[in-house]
Amino acid sequence: MLVLAFLVSLVGAGAIHVVLSAVQPKAAPAASEEARARVVVPDLVGLTVAGARRRADGDHLLLHVVGTAPGGRTDALRVRTQRPLAGSLVRVDDAVEVEVGPDEVAGAPAATPATAPPSATVQPEVDLAAAEERRRAIAAGVRFEPPPSAPTPTPTPSVAPPAPAPVVKPAPAPARTPVVAAPPAPVEPAARALVEVPYVGRTTEEDAQRRLEAAGFKVRTSTVFSPSVPTGRVILTRPAAGEQAARGASILVFIAE
Numbered sequence: 001m002l003v004l005a006f007l008v009s010l011v012g013a014g015a016i017h018v019v020l021s022a023v024q025p026k027a028a029p030a031a032s033e034e035a036r037a038r039v040v041v042p043d044l045v046g047l048t049v050a051g052a053r054r055r056a057d058g059d060h061l062l063l064h065v066v067g068t069a070p071g072g073r074t075d076a077l078r079v080r081t082q083r084p085l086a087g088s089l090v091r092v093d094d095a096v097e098v099e100v101g102p103d104e105v106a107g108a109p110a111a112t113p114a115t116a117p118p119s120a121t122v123q124p125e126v127d128l129a130a131a132e133e134r135r136r137a138i139a140a141g142v143r144f145e146p147p148p149s150a151p152t153p154t155p156t157p158s159v160a161p162p163a164p165a166p167v168v169k170p171a172p173a174p175a176r177t178p179v180v181a182a183p184p185a186p187v188e189p190a191a192r193a194l195v196e197v198p199y200v201g202r203t204t205e206e207d208a209q210r211r212l213e214a215a216g217f218k219v220r221t222s223t224v225f226s227p228s229v230p231t232g233r234v235i236l237t238r239p240a241a242g243e244q245a246a247r248g249a250s251i252l253v254f255i256a257e
Contacts, residue, residue, distance in 0.1 A: 043086035089228030199241035
């Protein structure tokens with residue numbers, strides 16, 4: 001009887017263990033690195049650090065800033081370069097590294113120039129805003145002609161006055177029909193019309209060149225590595241698609257190598 005009771009207790013304990021194992025929920029497997037969603041890296045060049053951070057947060061990416069500014073005003077710095085390039089495909093929560101510099105501070109107060117001693121040579125003041133506008137215009141393909149130089153005066157040789165000619169009365173001129181001058185030709189405006197840069201991403205180099213030239217632009221190409229764009233396809237353009245550029249300006253097209 002004791003042996004029978006012992007066997008019955010063992011069978012009951014095994015049944016309870018089987019029931020508990022079936023009722024307990026199984027732990028979900030941890031998400032692998034490959035299971036994370038992928039996003040396209042936005043174009044952050046030219047934005048302030050604050051604007052770039054908001055843009056990266058909106059795309060679920062982290063922002064890693066390289067560079068400092070006097071006083072630690074990093075939010076006012078403008079982005080010079082970024083890695084990975086805009087248009088690359090990365091995973092959610094990956095970091096985008098941007099490089100900034102103190103000479104690109106947006107809205108920074110101008111430093112008060114120190115008073116030079118009487119014997120020091122005062123450097124001419126440079127209009128930074130005009131210089132920046134000129135640099136951006138040259139990058140967009142606008143050509144500036146050098147100012148015309150003043151003509152060198154030619155010395156007039158001294159010539160002895162000629163002998164007086166005999167006075168001859170001219171014959172009366174026949175009546176002439178008045179000539180009506182043609183209207184002046186219209187003056188071509190100095191500034192060229194602005195045209196929107198078309199989107200040519202993921203197209204071949206030949207298709208991108210044909211579409212950009214049809215829009216009135218010149219095309220320059222450069223090959224860069226991209227982990228997401230196939231070889232021979234367009235990654236992005238500079239200026240970017242949708243921006244305004246002067247007709248005839250050069251568009252830089254980045255091709256995946």
